[in-house]
Amino acid sequence: MKFLKAEKEKLTTLKASQYEAYQNELKTICSNVDMILGKNLSRQEEPQKNQDIS
DSSP: OHHHHHHHHHHHHHHHHHHHHHHHHHHHHHHHHHHHTTOOHHHHHHHHHHHHHO
């Protein structure tokens, strides 16, 4: 039973670190796609703010 608990803890830790790496990679990919497509969040938000003010 001790072995199984230790194995579960090891796998849970591995899962968490891999998930964090996946999230970082996904953010990088999304950022690259936005850059390639010419999207910039600040440029997208400005027209919306201007429309709300008018």
